[in-house]
Amino acid sequence: MDTNLNVAKRALKDASPILFAYFPIAVTFGVIATGSGLSFLEVFLISALVYAGGAQFMLVSFIATGESFVATILTTLLVNLRHVLYGTTLGPAFSSWKERRKWAFAFGMTDEVFAVASSRILQNPAVPIYQLPFAGACYLSWLLGTVAGAGIGGIVPAQLSAALSFALPALFLALVFLGKRTFAHFSAALCGAALAILATLFHIGSFGIVLGAVTGATLGFVIQLHRSRTAQNTPTVQSGTPFGE
Numbered sequence: 001m002d003t004n005l006n007v008a009k010r011a012l013k014d015a016s017p018i019l020f021a022y023f024p025i026a027v028t029f030g031v032i033a034t035g036s037g038l039s040f041l042e043v044f045l046i047s048a049l050v051y052a053g054g055a056q057f058m059l060v061s062f063i064a065t066g067e068s069f070v071a072t073i074l075t076t077l078l079v080n081l082r083h084v085l086y087g088t089t090l091g092p093a094f095s096s097w098k099e100r101r102k103w104a105f106a107f108g109m110t111d112e113v114f115a116v117a118s119s120r121i122l123q124n125p126a127v128p129i130y131q132l133p134f135a136g137a138c139y140l141s142w143l144l145g146t147v148a149g150a151g152i153g154g155i156v157p158a159q160l161s162a163a164l165s166f167a168l169p170a171l172f173l174a175l176v177f178l179g180k181r182t183f184a185h186f187s188a189a190l191c192g193a194a195l196a197i198l199a200t201l202f203h204i205g206s207f208g209i210v211l212g213a214v215t216g217a218t219l220g221f222v223i224q225l226h227r228s229r230t231a232q233n234t235p236t237v238q239s240g241t242p243f244g245e
Contacts, residue, residue, distance in 0.1 A: 018112045059072065
């Protein structure tokens, strides 16, 4: 049986791809945010309190363009509404946890953390000694990157910053497809992606993220349920009796 130390080490090892990806992206955020006129403290607090990757870039752009406070908050909440789906998906696996640990892990939930956590839970039960160091290490990497980016300010060229910002969705896709996935998973992903793209084309991108997530998840559930029922109703063929008689 693994000791707590070995489990924690494995968590940090599994988190390492995210750590190395988060740092330069957070540096990019720090550079863009300070370049938009925010102070070092404001930039740090956005990462420390919001901690939402793409939503932070959107938040800074809204602040820079002078959008209203209400519109900024509502749009940010809408973009992050997908985290409710993450919570309902993983919730049953964390039912035995103490409430404070659930809140701690929920705060550290990002797209990439969810992608890895959902894959690992299929293999092993969710335990705090693995999940909390995993999520905490990713959070720390993001904070350190933000501090570095806010510190160097306008030294990084704008072209490089724009290129690095694409790494966040690319990392999420890589983590999702590296996990063990079924036909239902891929069908849900393709459906959700298609609806999100269509919504973007019609300039309702934020709503499309939620619509795509809900519709894709529903489609995946229906397909998985149908395949499970089909498997249960299929007669088992016995050895030596070709027709299962």
